[in-house]
Amino acid sequence: MHKYEKIWLTFGTSALVIFLVILGISAVHQGHSPAASGIETINPEHVRDDARFKEPGLYEAESDEYDYELYFVASAFQYEPREVEIPKGSRVRIHVTTPDVIHGFEIAHTNVNMMVEPGLISKYTANFNKEGEFLIICNEYCGVGHTDMTSLIKVTG
Numbered sequence: 001m002h003k004y005e006k007i008w009l010t011f012g013t014s015a016l017v018i019f020l021v022i023l024g025i026s027a028v029h030q031g032h033s034p035a036a037s038g039i040e041t042i043n044p045e046h047v048r049d050d051a052r053f054k055e056p057g058l059y060e061a062e063s064d065e066y067d068y069e070l071y072f073v074a075s076a077f078q079y080e081p082r083e084v085e086i087p088k089g090s091r092v093r094i095h096v097t098t099p100d101v102i103h104g105f106e107i108a109h110t111n112v113n114m115m116v117e118p119g120l121i122s123k124y125t126a127n128f129n130k131e132g133e134f135l136i137i138c139n140e141y142c143g144v145g146h147t148d149m150t151s152l153i154k155v156t157g
């Protein structure tokens with residue numbers, strides 16, 4: 001092979017490799033970009049392996065922005081926890097995900113209303129300033145047990 005041909009061949013191959021690496025990097029980057037836009041992804045098959053959703057419930061927030069973080073796992077046909085007590089006046093960051101199908105998460109008589117999709121963590125910040133019991137209901141049809149799918153938030157003074 002001619003010397004220059006060899007140089008060009010090497011150059012061409014290197015350029016191709018670099019190009020593929022750049023493509024790979026941008027693909028990886030795109031895979032993570034939903035987090036940057038505020039939507040967090042989660043592998044629906046491993047919801048329970050995630051420390052936050054292993055024992056869903058109310059936890060003191062680490063950030064000053066909220067008093068509590070509240071984790072829920074929605075699945076056919078229940079929410080976990082089934083009942084949760086929140087001290088009146090709390091600012092709560094709610095996180096909900098599901099391992100199976102699309103569910104809803106609506107706290108009756110409040111503005112809290114979101115869709116829960118496998119693979120995503122839906123979030124909502126709510127202030128619980130009113131004492132009482134608030135029913136969480138599923139407002140996306142998810143199967144035979146859809147109407148029984150509820151949980152209860154008790155806001156205590």
Ligand code: CUA
Nearest residue numbers: 103138140142
């Ligand atoms: Cu879950 Cu409807």
